[in-house]
Amino acid sequence: MAAGRNAQTQRGPGRPPADAPLPDLVEIHQRGLEAFAELGYEAVSVRQLNERLGMGHTFIHDRYGSKELFWRAVTESAIRDTTDEVMAALAKEQPADDLALLIAGVRAFHQAASGRPHLSRVIDYEAGRDSPRLAHLYRLMAPLNDMGRPAFDRLVRQGTLRDIPWYLFHFAVTKPMAMYGQGPLARMFGRSDDADDHTLMSTLVLNGLLMCNSPTEAGVPR
Numbered sequence: 282m283a284a285g286r287n288a289q290t291q292r293g294p295g296r297p298p299a300d301a302p303l304p305d306l307v308e309i310h311q312r313g314l315e316a317f318a319e320l321g322y323e324a325v326s327v328r329q330l331n332e333r334l335g336m337g338h339t340f341i342h343d344r345y346g347s348k349e350l351f352w353r354a355v356t357e358s359a360i361r362d363t364t365d366e367v368m369a370a371l372a373k374e375q376p377a378d379d380l381a382l383l384i385a386g387v388r389a390f391h392q393a394a395s396g397r398p399h400l401s402r403v404i405d406y407e408a409g410r411d412s413p414r415l416a417h418l419y420r421l422m423a424p425l426n427d428m429g430r431p432a433f434d435r436l437v438r439q440g441t442l443r444d445i446p447w448y449l450f451h452f453a454v455t456k457p458m459a460m461y462g463q464g465p466l467a468r469m470f471g472r473s474d475d476a477d478d479h480t481l482m483s484t485l486v487l488n489g490l491l492m493c494n495s496p497t498e499a500g501v502p503r
Contacts, residue, residue, distance in 0.1 A: 306358075309334055311399075313355040318399035318462070321406055322352060322414065353417060359400040360421040366393040367425060379432040380441055386429055387454055388483045394458045395479040401462035426451075443490055453490060457482050 304312070316325055316333040327348050331340050345351040370389035376382035394401060407415045433450055436442035445453075460467055460482065464474065472478070 304335060310355050310358040313351060314359055314399045314403065317352060317355065318402035318406070322348075349414075352414065356400075356403060356418060357421060359397060359403075360418070363390075363393045363397060363400065364424050368428075371428075379435050382432050383429070383436060383442070384487055386425075386432075387487055388480065390425070390454065391457070391479040391483040391486075394455075395461045398461040398464060401458040405459070405462065440492060443492060445490075450490065454486055457486060 312333050312335075313330060316330055320329065325348075327341050328338060330348065330351065331338050334340060341348065341351050345354060367386065367389040370392070371382070371385055374381075374385045376385045404418060407418055430447060433442065433447060437444050442450075460472070461479075468474070
């Protein structure tokens, strides 16, 4: 990561002309994320990545060391930003109890994910492959998992949340992210690129998870 952060100021061989503007770190990571999402980790070459970044052919090796280390920097940045956005939303809302935390957390997660469709595609690509990269993604997800799991367990015991395994809860909440990452297919079904539908999606998910006889279900607006 330290080498990546120096990308803003250092110059080296294989670069564009010295007077060419150098993308900032956020843009470098975003372009890299888009490339991995669209082409896949195995298929995309270092040369293609450098071209996507608008940099010389040695940029990734000079600044990150390898394609894998660049992928790690890119995914760490995207998941960290998602986590920070969710945590900031919860800090602002200050949920009063476990149910309020669950509702606010799911909504904040959907809002954060809707603005990062390429991250969803990268995770989908890696999720079907048992690899060190998948293990790395799972570790990056730990802060959000650790935040939500205790509340989930208590709500299940209370009968407020359906008695389902944690993994079912995870996939029930995260798989609707496909709508954000599968833009071309979503457009065929009539979803516009600027659709503001993450609140409705999170509401549908929550209403499916909460027990129908729970008096607190009314806390999820329809």
